[in-house]
Amino acid sequence: MSSPAIVTIDQQLSDLVGTLNEEEWKRGYWEQGEFYAREHLMPPSIIDAFMEDVEIVRPKINRNFIPGHKKGGSVSFYLLQRHAPSILALYHHEGWINFLSQLAGVPLLLCPESDPHSCALYFYTEAGDHIGWHYDTSYYKGDRFTVLVGLRDQSTSKLMCRLHTKEPGKSEEERALTTKPGAYVFFNGDKLYHAVTPCGPQEERIVLTLQYVTNPAMGLAHRWFSNMKDAVGYFGWSALFGKPSR
Numbered sequence: 001m002s003s004p005a006i007v008t009i010d011q012q013l014s015d016l017v018g019t020l021n022e023e024e025w026k027r028g029y030w031e032q033g034e035f036y037a038r039e040h041l042m043p044p045s046i047i048d049a050f051m052e053d054v055e056i057v058r059p060k061i062n063r064n065f066i067p068g069h070k071k072g073g074s075v076s077f078y079l080l081q082r083h084a085p086s087i088l089a090l091y092h093h094e095g096w097i098n099f100l101s102q103l104a105g106v107p108l109l110l111c112p113e114s115d116p117h118s119c120a121l122y123f124y125t126e127a128g129d130h131i132g133w134h135y136d137t138s139y140y141k142g143d144r145f146t147v148l149v150g151l152r153d154q155s156t157s158k159l160m161c162r163l164h165t166k167e168p169g170k171s172e173e174e175r176a177l178t179t180k181p182g183a184y185v186f187f188n189g190d191k192l193y194h195a196v197t198p199c200g201p202q203e204e205r206i207v208l209t210l211q212y213v214t215n216p217a218m219g220l221a222h223r224w225f226s227n228m229k230d231a232v233g234y235f236g237w238s239a240l241f242g243k244p245s246r
């Protein structure tokens with residue numbers, strides 16, 4: 001049975017989803033090439049609950065560094081599943097998933113529980129932490145969609161987004177977004193080219209990411225490549241075996 005705190009988070013999320021103008025969001029999402037962002041979406045009461053979860057898992061951050069591409073810290077789904085009930089309540093929230101499915105125009109599903117990215121935290125807490133330009137490529141048989149929620153941002157770091165890169169006849173557009181607490185970004189991973197600019201000294205930026213898919217099946221070769229990328233680039237080798245790093 002859910003704790004009273006989780007019931008409250010569930011209710012707050014339901015209330016929030018009930019206030020959103022689906023038609024306006026849908027129009028914005030498709031006009032921008034399957035990308036939509038809001039500077040303020042989640043209220044402080046929800047973000048505070050997520051930050052309580054963050055502080056519990058913070059000692060378990062896995063730091064990673066790929067020269068020329070990325071540097072930062074991550075906490076995988078496996079740890080969040082055990083220690084972050086409020087964050088999991090968002091990831092699993094039925095009204096939330098239905099709303100995102102309406103935007104995407106296709107039913108969205110949770111990633112398999114074996115995927116450490118399903119729901120994860122990214123920490124940019126040291127000078128130079130960043131990630132280079134990339135797509136959130138889907139290794140699944142279906143499309144993969146990313147949600148980002150800003151949790152803390154005391155940094156000069158920006159989320160850089162390049163829209164319409166795969167739409168012939170459309171001019172590319174570049175956006176530089178700050179992800180302050182409560183900020184929301186949603187996009188089709190294979191459509192949005194994006195990066196995070198380096199943090200300065202004494203800065204901190206923490207972002208929650210949720211992944212949804214249209215078909216959670218994955219071929220063996222893609223599974224192998226995806227596992228290697230996660231182990232090296234994000235969550236460490238223990239993530240390969242579905243175990244927390246500590």
Ligand SMILES: [Fe+2]
Nearest residue numbers: 134135136194
């Ligand atoms: Fe990404």
